[in-house]
Amino acid sequence: MSKLIEPINYKALLDMQHTEQGIKMIKEFFQQNLSTELRLRRVTAPLFVLKGLGINDDLNGVERPVTFPIKDLGDAKAEVVHSLAKWKRLTLADYNIEPGYGVYADMNAIRADEELDNLHSLYVDQWDWEASITEEQRNIEFLKNIVRRIYAAILRTEFLVCERYSSIKPFLPNTIHFIHSEDLLEMYPDKSVKERENLICKKYGAVFIIGIGGKLANGEPHDGRAPDYDDWTTESEDGKKGLNGDILIWYPTLDRAVELSSMGIRVNKEALLRQLEIAGAEDRVNLYFHKKLLSGELPQSIGGGIGQSRLCMVLLHKAHLGEIQASIWPDEMYEQCSKLGMNLI
Numbered sequence: 001m002s003k004l005i006e007p008i009n010y011k012a013l014l015d016m017q018h019t020e021q022g023i024k025m026i027k028e029f030f031q032q033n034l035s036t037e038l039r040l041r042r043v044t045a046p047l048f049v050l051k052g053l054g055i056n057d058d059l060n061g062v063e064r065p066v067t068f069p070i071k072d073l074g075d076a077k078a079e080v081v082h083s084l085a086k087w088k089r090l091t092l093a094d095y096n097i098e099p100g101y102g103v104y105a106d107m108n109a110i111r112a113d114e115e116l117d118n119l120h121s122l123y124v125d126q127w128d129w130e131a132s133i134t135e136e137q138r139n140i141e142f143l144k145n146i147v148r149r150i151y152a153a154i155l156r157t158e159f160l161v162c163e164r165y166s167s168i169k170p171f172l173p174n175t176i177h178f179i180h181s182e183d184l185l186e187m188y189p190d191k192s193v194k195e196r197e198n199l200i201c202k203k204y205g206a207v208f209i210i211g212i213g214g215k216l217a218n219g220e221p222h223d224g225r226a227p228d229y230d231d232w233t234t235e236s237e238d239g240k241k242g243l244n245g246d247i248l249i250w251y252p253t254l255d256r257a258v259e260l261s262s263m264g265i266r267v268n269k270e271a272l273l274r275q276l277e278i279a280g281a282e283d284r285v286n287l288y289f290h291k292k293l294l295s296g297e298l299p300q301s302i303g304g305g306i307g308q309s310r311l312c313m314v315l316l317h318k319a320h321l322g323e324i325q326a327s328i329w330p331d332e333m334y335e336q337c338s339k340l341g342m343n344l345i
Contacts, residue, residue, distance in 0.1 A: 003117040004333055005254050007319045010341045013167040014316060022161065023312045023324060029160055030311065031104070031127055033153035038102060038146065040129055043091055045084055045105035051077040054287030057085040058226040063113045080110045083305050085229040086289050088130035089266060093298050102131025107305065116329060118254060118320045119310065123327040130266075130303030138265050138300060140210065140236045143243055144178055146302060147208045150261065151176045151247065154311070161315045168317055171252055173205035180240045181211045181222035193222055194257075201250040201257035211242025212262075214278075227275035228284060228293075229303075230264035234271050253317050260311055263304020269294055320344060 014022060034040065048068075049055045056065055056079050065079040081087070084107050091103055107128040114120045133142070155172060162170050179200060188196045201207050213225030213232030223246070225232055230244035244264020251258040267275060272293060276282050284290050292298050309325040312318075320337055322329055322344030329337075329344060337344050 003115060004336055005118045005256070005319075006336075006340055007254055010253070010319050012318065012323065012341060012343065014165060016343060016345070018165070019316060019318070019323065022165065022316050025164065026157055026161065026312050026315055027308060030153060030157045031106075033156055034127060034129065034150065034306070035104060037149040037153050038104075038129065038131055039100060040102045040104040040131065043095070043103045043105050045107050045128065046081065046087065047108060048078045048080045049087065051079045052287070054228070054284055054289040055086050055090070056081055057083040057229070063111060066110045066112050081107070082109055082111055083107060083124070083126065084128040085226070085303070085305075088128060088303055089229075089298050089301050090289065090292070092130055092132050092301055093292070097132045097299070099132045099134045099137070099299070102129060102301075102303070104129035106308075116333070119258060121309070121321045121325060121327045123325060125308040125325065126305040127308060128303070128305045130301050132299040133265070133302050135268075135300055137302075138231070138234070138243060138268065140243065143210075143245070143265055143302065144208070147176060147178075147245075147247065147263070150263075150306070151206065154260070157311075158315055165316075168315075171205075172249060176206040176208055176247070177204035178208050178210060181209050181242070181245075182216050182240055184209060184222070185216050185218060189218070197248055197257040198250075201248050204250075206247070206249045207257075208245050208247050210245040211240060212245055212264075213275075214241050227267075227279040227281055228272055228290060229266055230262075231267045231271045231275075232264070233274050233278070249314065251314055253314075253319050258310065258314060259307075260314070261304055261306045264302065266301045266303060267293070268300060269296070318342075 067077050067079050069075040105128050107126045109124040184196050212222045232242045235241050246259050247261040248257045248259050309321050312324045320342040326345045
């Protein structure tokens with residue numbers, strides 16, 4: 001039970017009935033705002049994809065996808081998606097989405113290797129989004145502009161929740177702070193990654209950490225990233241690498257930083273080849289997705305995922321994802337959460 005974060009004097013502000021109503025309100029309102037901010041149209045997303053096409057998200061490269069045989073395809077293997085990071089880019093091409101517009105989907109996934117705690121579940125639900133961009137927009141300033149738009153949608157949703165439920169008070173700052181992971185390491189050289197995130201988020205309230213996936217000055221990455229969707233090796237004008245990052249907020253209920261979104265400008269041909277070499281995954285160039293990207297059949301894009309249950313959790317001031325979504329947790333976690341006032345669905 002060491003993985004369970006135990007909030008001090010926690011008391012849920014909404015009962016289970018009002019929590020369910022709040023979840024519905026947040027999801028409907030936020031996705032409409034996200035769609036308007038980024039000019040996205042909703043598309044239907046797959047729950048699983050065929051194995052061996054390179055479409056499924058590899059996350060950190062060690063997580064095992066849930067796999068099953070398909071009888072009518074000669075027992076060909078399908079994989080339940082981890083996320084839609086690469087599938088969305090194929091969809092942009094299929095729908096011929098022009099720069100300045102994009103798609104979003106309700107993504108449901110299973111991550112069987114997830115370590116279960118207040119913030120991590122076997123069941124993942126995200127708004128997965130992707131937008132076509134031009135080659136000239138592959139820069140940090142464009143990335144920051146998109147982050148500000150997403151954060152604006154989060155703030156509007158928080159305002160709606162606080163208007164609807166008087167017991168819930170706003171806590172998010174009006175602006176989001178940007179910092180490169182290299183600068184964050186320089187600020188706190190003797191701290192771990194999570195400690196650095198906690199310190200910077202507690203200071204500013206909401207932070208976008210740029211440059212996740214590549215090795216920093218200490219020889220370690222801020223966090224892992226697959227080599228074939230986010231661009232974490234292209235240098236900006238300031239000489240720092242990475243066109244991707246994470247949106248994190250300081251969450252008083254759990255007294256720590258919480259990641260709400262992972263996103264970034266996607267790899268072009270040069271970045272893909274460079275990152276596959278770094279990752280020792282050059283053999284992926286023969287996979288379906290990678291061949292289409294290398295042959296120029298896929299548009300330049302930016303995209304990411306925003307956790308639905310996690311956003312609902314923080315905006316409703318809950319202490320555990322299990323208060324928002326129906327999933328599976330260890331028996332001892334159910335018991336301990338009940339003692340702490342966290343009523344898991």
